[in-house]
Amino acid sequence: KLFQDFIETHVFNHNEPNHIMIGHARQASRGGQSEEFTHPHVIDDDLVGVHNGTVENIYDLFHESGIKKTGEDSVSDSRALYRILHRVQGFKVLNDYRGGAALIWTKLSEPNSIYVYHGASIKSRLANTKEEEERPLFFMQTSEGYYFSSMENSLLAIRDEADQQPMILKYNRV
Helix, strand or coil: CHHHHHHHHCCCCCCCCCCCCCCCCCCCCCCCCCHHHCCCEEECCCEEEEEECCECCHHHHHHHHCCCCCHHHHHCHHHHHHHHHHHCCCCCHHHHCCECCEEEEEECCCCCCCEEEECECHHHHHHCCCCCECCCCEEEEECCEEEEECCHHHHHCCCCCCCCCCEECCCCCC
């Protein structure tokens, strides 16, 4: 219902310099199913992102990054992870989290840029064993642009050619 209301009441200006659309159908793992947990999250009126997964050590990461968490950050591990990514230079936090993460974000201050991250299991990183799937993340390029999805079938539905196949993103790279 919230999505339907949003689509019906918002006009999208195609003259904007940023031509990126990010959405996420969320199954709640932490927190409730309410507007405050709805993705995408907007951080500092600049970073806009979605996260599929759960970060188990988010408050330890806040402490290690030296960022003072706000009440908003206490609500969602996804929002908190994006606050760290936005306020701390570099992607170190992506090496230090425990849990699952498939992330897509953009910065309004960097028109037409998109960041995508697909994590492999921290267990495999620590044990130096074969990478294990945390959260699937596929991509496909079509004549209309680039698409990313955690569901391979959604990309198959929009492909240009019948033999075109989605590709899985490499692990642990932005």
